[in-house]
Every structure is written in C-alpha cells, then in structure tokens.
Amino acid sequence: MKKGRKGFWAVCISLSLLALAGCGSSSTQGNAAAYTKENPLIVKFSHVTTADSPKGKASTKFAELLAEKTGGKVKVEVYPSSQLYGDKDELEALQAGNVQVIAPSATKLVGFNPAFQVVDMPFLFKNHEAVLKFWDGDLGKKLMSSLESKNLKGLAMWENGFKVFTSNKPISKPEEFAGQKFRTQAGKVLEAQFKALGAGAATIPFGETYTALQQGTVDGQENTWNNIDTQKYEEVQKNLLISNHGRIDYIVLTNKKWYDGLPEDIRKAFDESMAEATKYERELSTELDKGSEEKLRQSGKFNIIELSDAEREGFVKLMESVYSEFEKTVGKDIIDGARQL
Template sequence: MKFPKSMKALSMLVLSSALLATAGCGSSKPSSSGGEQYSKEKPLVIKFSHVTTADSPKGKAADKFKELMEQKTGGKVKVETYPSSQLYGDKDELENLQLGNVQIIAPSVTKLVGLNPQFQIVDMPFLFKNREAVIKFWDGELGNKLMNSLDSKNIKGIAMWENGFKHFTSNKPIAKPEDFKGQKFRTQAGKVLEAQFKALGAGAATIPFGETYTALQQKTVDGQENTFNNMDTQKYAEVQKYLLTSEHGRLDYVVLVNKQWYDKLPQDIKTAFDAAMKEATEFERKLAVELDKKSFENLKNSKKLEIINLTPEAREKFVKQMESVYNEFEKVVGKDLIDGVKKL
C-alpha cells in the first residue's frame, strides 16, 4: 500500500517527536552515544545492591557513595541503595548486574571464583604478610589485572572494599600447625580452603554463615575462621575457647559495575562517579579497620577466649605446612599473581 507524501511526512514527524521524548526521560541505561542529558527533574538512576546491613562498613560506604555522587552531580544523578539483599541476593546479583538490572554490586571476592578462579588468591593461606600488602595488591597493577579479567563478561571491577584478615578459633589448642590435626573447621565453600585444612591434618565442613554459631555450640565442628568483627558480632566467644591471631587469609569485597553501562556514561557523570567512588572507598577502608580493631578489643575484654598471638617463628611453620596447597593451586591462581604478592 502506498501512502501520500503528506502522510509519510506526518509519520516521520510523530516518530521523531517520540524519540526526542524518550531521550529526555531519566534512565539507568544511557544511550550508546553517551549523549543523555540528565537534570534534577530527570535524573540518571543508579541502583546499588549489596547483601550486608546498612550499618556495616559496606552499607555505610554505599550510602556515602550515594551522598557524594548526588552532591557532585548537583542532583543530576539519583543513587538508590538496597542493603540486606533487598533487591538481589548472593545467588542472583551477578547475573542481574550483567543484564543491567542493577548498576553496582559489592560481592565477597570469593563469589567471583566461578567467573575467574584466580580470585582464589585471597584464600591462599598466609600469602599476604600485612594489610599494606593487601592494599598495594588491589590498588596496583596486579589487582587491576585481576579486576579487568571480568571485562569480557560485561563486568568491570572498580574498587576493593575491606572486611579484614581471617583468624582461627577453636575449642582445642591451635597455637601451632600440629595442634590442628584431627580437628574439624567450619569454612566457606572453596577448594583452596579445603586444601588448607587438609594440609594441617584437619577436616573442613562447608556450613552457611548464619548456621555457624549453632554448629560450634553443638560441637558439629571444633572451630572456624573469620574476621574479628564477624566473630564479635556473631558472639563466637560464647562457644569457642581459643583464638589464634593468624591473619592467614582475607575476607574482602570487590565493587563491580555493569561495564557496558559504565562505558556509556556521559563524561561529566563518569568523572563524578570515579571521584565519588574513590572517596567512598577511602571511607570504607578506614571504617573497616576501626571496626575490626574495636571488635578485637571486645573479644579480649569478654575474657571468654584465650588469645594466642602468632609469632613470626610460628608463622613460618604454618607457611611451610602450606607448601602442598601452593603446589596444587599455583597454576590455577597464577604464579605471577602469587609471586607478585610475595614481593609486596
């Protein structure tokens, strides 16, 4: 069917008007040209989903990012934070980030092992000598290489947010490697973690975090590994006798964004985003360190735990005991990454 020229012209006019109207609407998905024009009336909406509580270091840092981002863009951006898995939980947040249903998430590093097994580097026992080495790794070339490895999956790693070092607790003595023999420890899922306890002659049981207290109380397991803050808030001192300040592994988060979405942000908003994220990261790391120190004091003051401080000599014995773990996972995690961390 042929339409008169006047009808064709009218149709084109209507279509053009519709496209212009669509371009002016607030959206969380910028156009491919990055030319969206946002304002206070029609802001860019950014959804930030995470699984911890709003009053955790991660939760407070997410709110700090919201405050900074909205301030730096003069209200052209609205950040919606969703703590405590209100929007997405551990099992579905990565998929929804890739699909663009959420723009920012901050999962535990270990949750990324399925995308790239090299993220198991945080589980390699006694690899990071101190916090300074952790920061140098994530903020340096090695950390950037690891984060950039997710680009092909439409995920961009932009920052490491701290939780802290892990330490061992048990109802039996754990001052030296041979003390672990025959004991059973609760742990997160992970082959490196299983190998770690195997190297110590101990067993490992994968038990959900929320069920750990009961498992310790009922003596399903003898001990567990965690940060001071997790031990404190979960009241493990009530069901454990010994705490070894081992600093043998890390529990941290990686802030991730949908790569396609981020790459298409208008330049002024992207600049504000990077600046706000940098400030929020500094805020989170400082808060996490302060909270971990406070929790350690709470654990000591409880008088319920015998605190065993790991000496440099004892640490070397544990490191030697873990040689089999490194032999098994060196190729999986990457010799370049492991050697790089050892030099920090």
C-alpha cells in the same frame, strides 16, 4: 495527483522524524543535559549486608557523594540486606542491567576467573599494607580487568579483614590442628588449607555456625575479629590464634556497558565518589575490626595466641603444597606477586 503524493511523502517524513526524536529521548544515558534534580539518573546499588555494616555505610556514603558532586542529577538507591537481589542472583542481575552496582565477596567471582581465590590462599599476604598494594596495584587491576569480557567492570576492593582461627582445642602449633574439624566457607582452596594442617573442613552456613560450635559439630572456625565479636563466638570457643591467614573482602562492580555510556561529567563524578567511598569503607572496616579485637582481648574469655615470625613461617611452609596445587588455577604470577609484597 502529484500534489497529493508530495503531501503524502511530507507526512511520512514528518512521522519518521518524530519517531527518531522519540527514540533519542528514550535513550538519554549519554546526554548529561537530559538529567536534572527533578529528573535524575537512577543508579541501583544492591548488596547483601546490613545497612550499618562497613559495606552498608560505604554504599550510603557513595550515594551521598555522587548526589552532591552532580548537584542531584544522579540518585543512588541503596538496597541492603538482599532487599533487591541476594548472593545467588545479584551478578546475573548486574550483567542484565537490572541493577548498576553490587559488592559481592571476591570468592563469588571465581566462576568468572578462578584467580579470585587469591583471597583464600593461606598465609599469602604478610600484612594489611600488602593487601592494599595488591588490589590497588597492577595485580589487582589485572584481576579486575579480566571481568570486562563478561560485561562487568571492577571498581574497587572493599575490606572485611583478615581471618583468624578459633577452637576449643589447642591451636598454637600447626600439628595441633590435626584431627580437628573446622567450619569454613565453600571453596577448594579452603579445603586444601585444612588438609595441609591435617584437619577436616565442614561447609556450614554462617548463620548456623554458632550452634555448630556450641553443639560440638565442629571444633573451631575461621573468621574476622568483627564477625567473631558480633556472632559472640567467645561464648562457645576457648582459643583464638591471631593467624591472619586469609582474607574476606568484597569487589565493587558495575555493568561495563552502562558505565561506558555515562556522560563524561557524570562518569568523572562517579569515579571520584567511588574513590572517596572506598577510602571511607577501608578505614571504617579497619576501625571496627580493631575495636572488636580490643573488646575480645579485654573480655578475657579467649586464650589469645600470637605468632612470632618464626612460628608463622612454620605455617607458611606447610602451605607450600597448597601454593603448588593452585599455581595454575590462581596463577603463579598472582601468588608470587602477593607473597613478595
């Protein structure tokens, strides 16, 4: 009887050990040795732009770099053009761990932290250098780290660029905006911006903007040089004001819990690959925007208006009411810090 009991307990212990071993093998994320070229760690990178956009090319670059740095032990699967998740569900999918990397517009993060509206604050950043200093400095890191309580980790800012105004009516002076209606993205800051100019704002989907301009539903719009070029707005607009008044930028995010559980060597390769891909994306975005600017200048289809420092200051003064209105929402330290760069 005793011998039978010993045998019984021996079998139980053996089964328990096998069960534990099975559990360990099903959760191999923290074990670098578990990944090989034949059995790689799969990382899903989902985004909503085309594969040939700066974001699309940079995500592919990131995949190539990470595969190279890990000897094929990590495979990044890139899903462009909302193939996997769209604007409305990619953040939830990332938090749930169904995807590991996304790159939404900064304004998509306003629900987590209203301070991300900083990209919409009009005439806040003096130049491109100030934008990079903001995101790569303490203020940008502060915004990124604010997402960690939501199981989101900010990795980098990827650029689209500065916005400029276009219209069929004169827009060289602040008072000329009065009475006009502009297409814009949704956002309270953007509504306040046009209100300060005495103009109206209409939220119209990006894909419907050309028709709205053509039919006169709106008088003008705001966008980057590259978006204006690729959407052929020069066919339905006469004037372009180089205002550089707002930004369209992306925040690359990962699932924090997943990231923290990566083996140290893979996490190091991940960070290095992201840094290199970020440099590549920013250079490519700037190059495309400048190329579109040059193309539109040479086309002669726009009456292009450039602002002197004094003229720009006139617009800035009008926006003081917007800064005051959103001081608590965005943060006085964020607004003042960005203006001083």
